[in-house]
Amino acid sequence: MYIEQGYEGEYKQWKFWILPLGFIALMVFNYISVLYSPVSVEVMMADMIEKLGSNLVLILLLFPLALGLFFVLGWVKLVQSQSIRALTTSRKKVDWKRIWFAFLLWGGITVGLTLIDVWFSPENFEFNFQLIPFLKLALIGVLLIPLQTSFEEYMFRGHMMQGIGLLVKNRWFPLLFTSLLFGLMHLGNPEVDTLGPGVMIFYIGTGLFLGIITLMDEGLELALGFHAANNLFGALLVTADWTAFQTNSIYRDVSEPVLGWDILVPVFVVFPLLLYYFSRKYGWKNWKERLAGKVHTKEEFEENYSHAKSV
Template identity: 45%
Template structure:
């Protein structure tokens, strides 16, 4: 069975899908509606109000809901859809933590190397603010809570939605594209979207969603996407913070630069050059083949003996 076909291991009634998707993903829909119908000046006031909260408390407030929503998703999958969490995670007999670690180290290494190259060339906009006590608290909060945040996003977008939409439309390309667009829209209320520009950030977020979705379909599991997403978000929290980003933390460095991202060097090159290189690295390591089948193939119901509803 391929990854999307794992949805056949449980109940798949449409009303179940609607309840689970709306209840668990409702927070992202609310954020998008908030972004669409709120005056930009009011958005700025909301972001400024959030800055008045101590950074670690603000981080906890932002991340705690993800833990409850991830637990809710698991409960609905297990008891309403009658599926195991393993079937939401991977086609393998057990979760491959080695894959999670490899993807984590790949993105962490890339982030650190490129950051310090840039820092050695021009550090004028970066302030070293490392405080051991504050950083230790931040590190503890991050390693405890970020797995829930990235876990919810991966299990919801690349897991639950990818599988159930794929089963409904009977192909793989449509859920890959749709969940990537939804992933971008889900981040539309982040302050960097207002600071940098909606379409610039959507290219980056949707491109990242496509990267994570391709990883999932080619590798037949969420492990690589989980590791990559965790490495990216942890480094974003611990390495550099700025007044205009979603994460206000006691990171090692603070950027004092005006909010801006070059469309070419900071958005298109990562999405169109760096991401494909990372996919090629993973393809070489894990011996991926049949890209067309994995990404564009049909989704057919497997023989009944290949799956059963969890009792």
């Protein structure tokens, strides 16, 4: 009953739309700016990095989204009177073990896949490790990236999914809608400009995967851990001149950018395997009901919730 947790507090449907609509407006403005800019995103990024340095540019990219997390949590707490626990999970308290497990699992898989790629295609990578710049990057990453990814999770898989689900009274539409919107949020990324629209398969597929584990697990914990690991380990391990995060990472990808296996394999192979593994570990059942079933009314939820508490 994760979506129904949105009923907690002072439930008014309009309270779920102020932040998402504002964020979508910013996304549209950003994409139009990129679309009609006389300079490509890649050139703009290179110019900014040359003038300001990669670490400062990374901070400038991350800080607004990191700050956005506190706007979401503050809005939910102060305007909706909904607890952060209810925005995060349907469990009695946030399960930090799930967050850390997903973080370490996907971090380990990311490291393994990267090392395999380096091993089999060493000509595509340049060893870029410098201790002091890397430590500065690690500090920035550890402080800001989990805040940035948590903002996106609380906005899309939390606040927005609960609001849409309570409006349409089903689970499949908010799952598909937030996944598509999550992918479209990345349209302004330099990867899209370089690799073409096919890379949207990865972004939308990742959003769908995160939405599925949120609904199946009845909470955001696994998605929070996975997303933080994906961006943090990605920033620390490999960078390229055409990616959103251009950092003092361990390796630099010097290959010709193409839409290859590293984009498609996670979506069509790794994510399904992870879903199977999570389902076995956490005993997920009733897939059809959890992903496409109905959302209870406020009265039904309160009746079921009160009954559950009394049992």
